[in-house]
Amino acid sequence: MAAPAVVRDLREHWAPASAQEFMLDDVDLGNRRLTIAGRVRPLDDLTLKLLLDWLEQRRSRWPNTANLHLLIHNQTADTTGRASSHWISAAMRGQDAPLEKLRVDRQLEEALPHGPDPLHLAEVFGLDEKTPMRYADSARALMERPLETDPATSP
Incomplete structure (x- = not known):
């Protein structure tokens, strides 16, 4: 089963x-x-x-x-x-996304709406002290990145 x-x-x-x-x-x-x-x-x-x-x-x-x-x-x-x-x-097994990618995506998904808060990530996922900092840094970088524009409408 x-x-x-x-x-x-x-x-x-x-x-x-x-x-x-x-x-x-x-x-x-x-x-x-x-x-x-x-x-x-x-x-x-x-x-x-x-x-x-x-x-x-x-x-x-x-x-x-x-x-x-x-x-x-x-x-x-x-x-x-x-x-x-x-x-x-x-x-x-046989899924397109490996488990580690799903885990990272889920942690980043949690970090984005709550801001890059390593304490929140550590609490929600039970992470050690270094790991939430990496996810918070990734979330911060994503949040600071300019929005992508449609190339067809760009000058």
């Missing part, structure tokens, strides 16, 4: 090793949060929708599972074990 869409979306933010550790208790739908490795992260609209869809699919497909891991499949639904990183990674 192919990994669900929520896996693809979560993988834009977090590595398969951390995604396979997600537990049902890590999801706080009421407050739109997901706890990852002890850090609470907000859920954007798309991720929340995908997560709700996955939880509905999970409940209808395996209604009697005792597995408390968020991401399960046919072989793990009858156990308490976690899904493998191989199964989680399968969702990205």
Whole structure:
């Protein structure tokens, strides 16, 4: 079975090793949060929708599972074990954009509307102290770049 869409979306933010550790208790739908490795992260609209869809699919497909891991499949639904990183990674195989490019694009997408704020990026993505500075610098460069003009209308 192919990994669900929520896996693809979560993988834009977090590595398969951390995604396979997600537990049902890590999801706080009421407050739109997901706890990852002890850090609470907000859920954007798309991720929340995908997560709700996955939880509905999970409940209808395996209604009697005792597995408390968020991401399960046919072989793990009858156990308490976690899904493998191989199964989680399968969702990205054959895609046009590699995972790292999706992750960088998502971080820049977050940086642009909030301004080049490394503290915001560090909090949202759980980045170490040097990485958010690079993304903030990239966002700053994009924000300061003049708007492109249509060559057909330029003098």
